[in-house]
Amino acid sequence: xxxxxxxxxxxxxxxxxxxxxxxxxxxxxxxxxxxxxxxxxxxxxxxxxxxxxxxxxxxxxxxxxxxxxxxxxxxxxxxxxxxxxxxxxxxxxxxxxxxxxxxxxxxxxxxxxxxxxxxxxxxxxxxxxxxxxxxxxxxxxxxxxxxxxxxxxxxxxxxxxxxxxxxxxxxxxxxxxxxxxxxxxxxxxxxxxxxxxxxxxxxxxxxxxxxxxxxxxxxxxxxxxxxxxxxxxxxxxxxxxxxxxxxxxxxxxxxxxxxxxxxxxxxxxxxxxxxxxxxxxxxxxxxxxxxxxxxxxxxxxxxxxxxxxxxxxxxxxxxxxxxxxxxxxxxxxxxxxxxxxxxxxxxxxxxxxxxxxxxxxxxxxxx
Numbered sequence: 001x002x003x004x005x006x007x008x009x010x011x012x013x014x015x016x017x018x019x020x021x022x023x024x025x026x027x028x029x030x031x032x033x034x035x036x037x038x039x040x041x042x043x044x045x046x047x048x049x050x051x052x053x054x055x056x057x058x059x060x061x062x063x064x065x066x067x068x069x070x071x072x073x074x075x076x077x078x079x080x081x082x083x084x085x086x087x088x089x090x091x092x093x094x095x096x097x098x099x100x101x102x103x104x105x106x107x108x109x110x111x112x113x114x115x116x117x118x119x120x121x122x123x124x125x126x127x128x129x130x131x132x133x134x135x136x137x138x139x140x141x142x143x144x145x146x147x148x149x150x151x152x153x154x155x156x157x158x159x160x161x162x163x164x165x166x167x168x169x170x171x172x173x174x175x176x177x178x179x180x181x182x183x184x185x186x187x188x189x190x191x192x193x194x195x196x197x198x199x200x201x202x203x204x205x206x207x208x209x210x211x212x213x214x215x216x217x218x219x220x221x222x223x224x225x226x227x228x229x230x231x232x233x234x235x236x237x238x239x240x241x242x243x244x245x246x247x248x249x250x251x252x253x254x255x256x257x258x259x260x261x262x263x264x265x266x267x268x269x270x271x272x273x274x275x276x277x278x279x280x281x282x283x284x285x286x287x288x289x290x291x292x293x294x295x296x297x298x299x300x301x302x303x304x305x306x307x308x309x310x311x312x313x314x315x316x317x318x319x320x321x322x323x324x325x326x327x328x329x330x331x332x333x334x335x336x337x338x339x340x341x342x343x344x345x346x347x348x349x350x351x352x353x354x355x356x357x358x359x360x361x362x363x364x365x366x367x
Contacts, residue, residue, distance in 0.1 A: 003062055003160050006224055007070040014070065017062065020223055021055050022164045027219035028054035031229055033316040036211070038204045040106050048100065049114055050215050053089055055165070057118045057216055060084035062157045063149045077142055084146045084177075086119035090188065091176040108187040109200055110208075115188075117212045121220060125213050140179065147177045232317030234308055235344045237268075240301035243340045260294040267298050271305050276313050279306070296336055327351050 004014035005021075028050040037043045060066065060081030068074035093111045101107040120126065150157065154173040162169040175181075182188055194200040222229055244264075248257055267287055274285075287302060289295050303320045311317050322337075324330045334349045341347055 001156060004070055005058060005061060018160050018164045021058060023223045024219045025051045025054035027229055028215045035314045038208055052093060053114050053118050053216055054219060056089040056092060057085055057121055059088050063146050078145055082122050083119050084143055086115045087182055088176045089118045090115040112191040113209050117216055121216050143179055147179055151177055232319055233345050234311055234317050237301045237304035239340050240297050263289055263293045264298040267302050271302050279309055279313055296333055327353060
C-alpha cells in the first residue's frame with residue numbers, strides 16, 4: 001500500500017507520507033540556528049527534539065481511516081491524526097530523551113511540551129482544556145480505535161518508514177502506541193498544572209513552546225505546499241553609503257550632509273568596536289541619535305554590519321526586523337530600504353493595510 005500525506009483529487013496526485021515526514025524533520029532541524037538555546041537546554045537537545053517531532057508529527061496518517069479520508073471514502077472522526085501522533089511522539093521521546101537529558105524533571109517537561117506541539121499543530125496553540133474537557137472517555141476511545149488500526153498494520157508501516165530511515169526497521173511500534181502506559185504516567189497527566197502553578201513554572205517553557213510550535217507548523221506547511229525554506233542572505237553595509245552618495249548628490253546643504261555623515265560614521269565605529277564576545281553575550285544594543293540625523297539609513301547600515309559580524313561569529317545569517325510606528329512612516333522606510341537593497345535580498349513589509357498576497361518578494365523567500 002502506498003501511504004500518502006496529502007492528495008489532490010483534481011490532479012490525482014498524492015505526496016508520499018514517508019517523504020513528507022523526512023522532509024519536515026530535516027527542515028525543522030536545519031532552520032534551528034546554532035545560537036538557539038534556553039536556560040536549561042543546549043542547542044543539541046533542541047535540534048534533537050525538533051527532528052523527532054517533525055518526523056513523527058503525522059505518524060497517525062498511516063491509519064486506514066486517514067488514507068481512506070484522503071481519497072474521499074471516509075468522513076468519520078477516526079481520520080484525526082494529530083493526537084495519536086502526539087501520543088506516539090511522547091512515548092518515543094520517553095525512551096530516547098533520558099539518554100541525553102540527565103535532569104528527570106526537565107525531561108518530563110520537554111516531552112510534554114513536544115506532545116502539545118504535535119497535538120496542536122493543526123489548531124491554535126493553547127494549554128487550556130487538554131485533560132479537563134468533557135467527554136474524555138470518548139477522546140481515549142477514539143485514540144484506541146486509531147491505535148489498534150496502526151498496530152495491525154505496523155509491519156507495512158515500518159517497511160514504509162525504514163525505506164527513508166533504515167534505523168527504524170526494528171522500531172518497537174507497539175511500545176509507542178501503548179496508551180495505557182501514557183494514561184498511567186502521573187507526569188504526563190499532571191504536567192499542565194505543574195507548569196502553570198507548581199514548582200516547574202518558568203517563563204522559558206512559554207518561549208520554548210512557541211518556538212518549537214513555529215518550527216513544526218512552518219516546516220509542515222512549506223513542505224505540504226512543495227516549497228523549501230531558504231536560508232537568510234546578507235548584503236554589504238557599503239550599499240547604504242553608495243546609495244547616500246547618489247541620493248545626496250547635488251544637495252546644497254553641505255553642513256547638514258557633513259553632520260549626518262559624521263553621525264553615521266560614529267554609529268558604525270561603535271558597531272565595529274564591539275568585541276566578538278560582546279556580540280555573543282549582549283543581545284541588545286541601543287542606538288540614540290537626534291531627530292533629522294538620518295537614523296533610518298544609518299540604523300540600516302549598522303544592522304547590516306552587525307548581521308555580517310554575527311554571521312562570521314555564529315555561522316548563520318540572522319534576519320533583520322524593523323518595527324516602526326505609523327503606516328506612512330513604514331511605507332517611507334520601505335522605499336528607502338528598497339533603494340538600498342535592490343534585488344540583492346528579500347524585503348517583506350507588513351502592516352494592517354499591506355497586501356501580502358501581492359508581495360513579489362514572498363516568491364523569493366519561498367520557492
